[in-house]
Amino acid sequence: MRILLTTALSLGLLSCSTSGGSGSQGSSSSSKEKVIAIQGDLKSxxxxxxxxxxxxxxxxxxxxxxSIFHWVKVGSLHETPGITGIAHLFEHMMFRPLQKDAPTFDTLIRPLGGDINANTRYGATVYTTTVSNGKLGEALKLESDRFKKLVVTDDLLKVEREAVRSEYSMGIDSKPQMDLWFTLYSAGFPNHPYGWTIVGDRPDLDKISAKDCNAFFQKFYKPNNVGLFIAGDFDLEQAKAWVLANYGDWQKGENPTEPAPFKNKGLIKAEGKLTAQNRNLLLGYRLDPINEKNFTLFTLADHLIANSASSLAKGRLVYGEKLASSVSSFNTDYDFGL
Incomplete structure (x- = not known):
């Protein structure tokens, strides 16, 4: 996972500058089963x-x-210029009817006590479904149908494109600070998928076609690129049988090529204009990928710099010299699962 350490300083109008320091055998049709102890008698x-x-x-x-989770190993990291935002757009498609005049996935799953959601990340798209106990078999039939049979039409695309445009307007256009964030990311990761946002560029959103979406689906929504996670009150052997019956005929695809990691390190320098009442300063620093050895170190550094009430930045800029009204920081994890 790659880290982008970002510090955001919301400065008052009177501020003119900032300063300071910087197992057992499973089904005969499946691979050998690996048993993972979780806690007490609970096992995966x-x-x-x-x-x-x-x-x-x-x-x-x-x-x-x-609960049923489908973890699809595709996100904005796997996009290319011209179709940025397609991973997030396609997330919306997965809840639409499989054919014209058919019910939506939401309509089908609700009678099972279902609650559904999804999110798109840099390296993955995750679909979550929760149903009442005893409804797993029915839910897996509905889930497998959409993962195997979805076909994007122009009409379907039109509906979801408008939904994403609405998200774009509310989440980006209405927040002047986002332009500054975009400047930071594009400067920090030039000519790389990290340089654009998960929702993509608006011109790309407007021109992505149904053909693009179906090609995306056929490339990435294949069983060898998906993880299926199920947790709840069910019989283990019955669940295995349901999984095999519903997903066993899903045709395997080619293993998608992973994008090259971004290797440059160091401070990100970028300038941008912000039409807002408060001034904002964003600082980014590219670091090595997170691993078991440095996770604690990066987390501690995040808290020491700005992400705690007693952090160095808050102590000096907010409480001490009163140059900033607020200070925050976070570590952004990239390359998840790569």
């Missing part, structure tokens, strides 16, 4: 279907509901 059972679908089952008789 991991195996792989012949088509490459990774499955992790976690039976828990005390769980009030059953």
């Amino acid at each position: 059972y991991e195996y792989m279907l012949p088509n490459g679908l990774t499955v992790v089952l976690t039976p828990n008789s005390k769980a009030p509901t059953t």
Whole structure:
């Protein structure tokens, strides 16, 4: 995971400058099962279907509901100029009807006590569904149908394009600070997918076609690029049978090529105009990918610099010299799963 350490300083109108220091055998049709101890008697059972679908089952008789996660290894990191934002746009498509005049996925899953959501990240798109206990078999039939059979039409694309445009307007156009963020990211990661946002560039959103979406689906939404995680009150062997029955005929695809990692390090220098009442300063520093050895170090540095009430930046800029009204920082994890 790559880190972008960013410090945002909201400065008052009178401020003119800032300064300061810087297992056992599973199904005969599947791979050998790996048993993972979690806590107490709770265990997860991991195996792989012949088509490459990774499955992790976690039976828990005390769980009030059953949750289904599909982790698709595709996000904005896998996009190219001209179709930026397609991963997020396609996330919306996955909730639409499989064919004209058919019910939406939401309409089908709700009678099962279902609650659904999804999110797109730099390296993955995650779909979450929670249903009442005893409804897993029915839910997996609906889930597998959309992952295997979705076809994007011009009409479907039109509806979801408008939904994403609305998100763009509310989440980006209405926030002047976002222009400054875009400047920082594009300067920090030139000619690389990290340089654009997950929602993509607006001109690309307007020109992405149904053909682009279907090609994207056929390339990335394949079992060998997906992880299926199920947790809840269910019988383990019955769940394995349902998974095999619903996902076993899903055709394997080619393994998508991963983009090259961004290797440059150092301070990101960028300038941008901000039409807002307060002044904002963004600082970014590119560091090495997070791993088990440096995770604690980066987290501690984040808290020491600005992300705690007693941080160095807040102590000097907010409480001491009163140059800033607020200070914050965070570590952004890139390259997740790569």
